[in-house]
Structure formats: C-alpha cells, structure tokens
C-alpha cells in the first residue's frame with residue numbers, strides 16, 4: 468500500500484467544507500435526527516460549493532474533481548451528520564451510473580441539475596427478497612410494442628421519498644443457464660406508476676429518508692435504458708462497490724472523528740477527583756484506541772479513493788475500508804459513551820446518535836459478512 472498524502476487543493480477543499488458544515492449542519496444535526504428529517508434544502512447550497520457534483524466533469528456542471536475529494540466532503544459532513552452524509556453519498560451513487568455508462572444525451576439531460584443539487588438522485592437495487600442476494604432480484608422489465616414496462620418493489624432505498632431521479636435495476640431476461648439478466652433504467656420521479664412507498668423508521672442515519680419505491684406498470688421509452696439491455700448487473704455492481712462502499716467508509720471516518728473529538732473535549736472539561744478526566748489512564752487508552760481507529764480507517768478509505776482516481780482496481784480496497792471503518796465506528800462510539808460515564812447516555816451529547824448511526828451503516832452497501840466474503844475470496848485468489 469502506497470503512502471497517501473493530501474494535496475494543498477484538497478486541504479483547502481476540506482477547510483471550505485468544514486466551515487460550511489460548522490455553520491449549516493452542526494447546529495441542526497441533532498434536530499434532523501430527532502425529527503427524522505432529511506434537509507433537502509441544503510442540496511442547492513451544496514451544489515454551489517461543488518459538493519453534490521464533486522466528481523462530475525465541469526462540462527456537465529460538476530466540480531470536475533475526484534473520489535478523494537468526494538471522501539473529504541463526506542467525512543466532513545458526517546463528522547456532524549452521518550444522516551445527511553448518506554443522503555449525499557446516495558445522490559452520488561445514483562449519479563455515477565449515468566456519468567460512467569450513460570449516453571451523451573442522458574448525461575446532458577440529467578447531470579447538470581443533479582450536479583447543481585437542484586435535483587436529488589437515488590439508486591434502487593435492494594428488494595424485500597434480500598439485498599445480499601444481488602442476482603435474485605424479482606422486479607421485471609418487459610419490452611412490449613417498442614416500450615419498456617417496469618414492475619416491482621424496492622426496499623431500504625435511501626432518498627426514496629426525496630429523489631427526483633431514480634436508477635432502477637430490474638430483471639429483463641435469462642442467460643442459457645437460467646441466470647437472471649439485468650437492465651438498469653433511469654426513471655423520473657413523476658413517471659406514472661412510479662412512487663415512494665412506506666417510509667422506514669430507522670435506528671439511526673435519520674437525517675436521511677429510507678423506504679420502499681414501487682413501480683406499477685411504469686412505461687419507459689428506450690432512451691431510459693442505461694448502458695446495454697441485459698448488461699446492467701455490471702453497472703449496478705460497480706456503483707455499489709466503488710461509490711456505495713466508498714461512501715459508507717468515508718461516512719464512518721467522519722463518525723470516528725466525531726467520537727475522537729467528542730471524547731477528547733469531554734475528558735478535558737469533566738473534572739473528577741479534582742482533575743480533568745483525561746488524567747486517568749483508562750480514559751487515555753480509549754482516546755488512543757479511537758485515534759488509531761480513525762487514522763487506520765482514514766488511510767484505508769483515502770487510499771482506495773486514490774486508486775479509483777488513478778483508474779486502478781479498487782473494489783477490494785473499498786470493501787476493506789468499508790468493513791473496517793463501519794465496524795470501528797461502532798466500537799469507537801461505544802467506548803466514547805463508556806468514557807463519558809452517565810453523560811454518555813444523555814441525548815444532549817451527540818455520541819449516542821453516533822452509535823445509532825454507526826450501527827445503521829453496516830447493511831448499507833452490503834453487510835460486514837458480505838465484505839468478508841469478498842475480501843477472503845480475493846485473498847484466496849491471490850489478490
């Protein structure tokens with residue numbers, strides 16, 4: 468693994484995003500969580516800063532930057548609101564298939580408004596039959612009289628009730644061995660038959676909306692097909708692997724920094740036995756463990772992002788970053804709650820929310836079990 472360093476421009480971006488986050492996000496994060504509110508009004512503001520279209524080329528209205536810069540934005544936002552972090556990360560998750568597999572017409576039609584944060588994007592893959600069983604999708608696309616008819620129900624979809632543009636993966640055929648062939652479609656939210664369904668009441672990440680999306684005889688023209696018919700599995704998988712897991716890792720790096728900073732702040736201010744709490748070695752051990760976890764998660768995440776920006780294979784690296792960072796964030800939040808004694812259990816402090824948010828990061832982008840299967844498979848094959 469190479470040694471990773473941020474450029475001066477990346478440090479400047481971090482500073483600008485941090486100032487924005489401290490002014491516009493930090494003061495409201497607890498309220499969004501409590502009210503289960505996704506602050507969609509911030510998307511145009513994030514658009515002005517280049518955040519919503521961070522890796523979209525300038526010709527389509529984006530900032531023309533890369534995936535390291537994307538991770539910087541997600542880390543900074545998730546330091547205070549991992550809920551808004553996952554809403555933004557999923558917006559990018561929907562943009563990526565259009566950018567990497569769309570026709571020029573599709574890019575011209577969708578990317579400028581999405582990059583500007585005037586519209587919000589989502590990616591609908593998971594179904595009630597099981598998210599881990601990626602090839603077991605039941606939603607269908609049927610080609611009839613020159614048009615596609617889409618039917619199915621997706622669940623656990625981030626931005627379900629706020630997305631203007633929805634990327635759908637459905638089954639459109641079978642190969643000679645009877646395995647499902649998938650096609651990916653771009654669906655505008657107002658298309659008749661397409662609608663959000665039930666909204667989930669989640670344990671955490673409540674600055675985002677998560678729920679069902681339903682397609683009931685949704686009729687689409689051929690211009691809605693993303694990439695090639697029956698070759699959509701690659702499109703959906705690459706988005707999940709290199710944008711979804713990347714995003715969940717960066718969000719967890721933000722949570723880890725939150726735990727570290729809140730633990731240090733509390734232990735500096737809390738007086739016990741007439742001295743700051745941080746004089747106790749047991750407390751220092753927690754701070755040290757949280758610091759190491761944060762630095763390790765950061766290295767794994769930004770290293771994988773730098774591979775993506777260099778056009779190198781990075782799916783396995785993102786799986787490792789996602790597995791490590793999400794699990795470490797749960798541990799760090801629990802330890803920080805312990806460090807704070809009774810105060811750790813009081814919702815005036817954000818650490819309880821960090822723990823709930825961290826737990827909710829595990830399934831999003833594929834569970835820890837699935838990451839381990841991928842990482843072990845690669846190791847066994849010598850990758």
Ligand SMILES: Cc1cc2nc3c(=O)[nH]c(=O)nc-3n(C[C@H](O)[C@H](O)[C@H](O)COP(=O)(O)OP(=O)(O)OC[C@H]3O[C@@H](n4cnc5c(N)ncnc54)[C@H](O)[C@@H]3O)c2cc1C
Nearest residue numbers: 590591592593597598599623624625830831832833834836
């Ligand atoms: C906050 C949040 C946001 C999400 N956002 C989106 C989104 O925007 N779009 C989207 O499409 N999906 C989204 N998801 C869904 C997510 O991708 C799925 O929850 C995830 O893939 C797991 O699927 P499942 O929940 O059906 O669990 P299941 O697949 O039913 O898994 C149940 C259990 O079995 C284990 N398991 C499954 N297969 C194996 C195996 N082969 N070996 C060992 N263990 C296994 C799992 O690890 C888990 O412990 C989101 C989920 C959450 C929680």
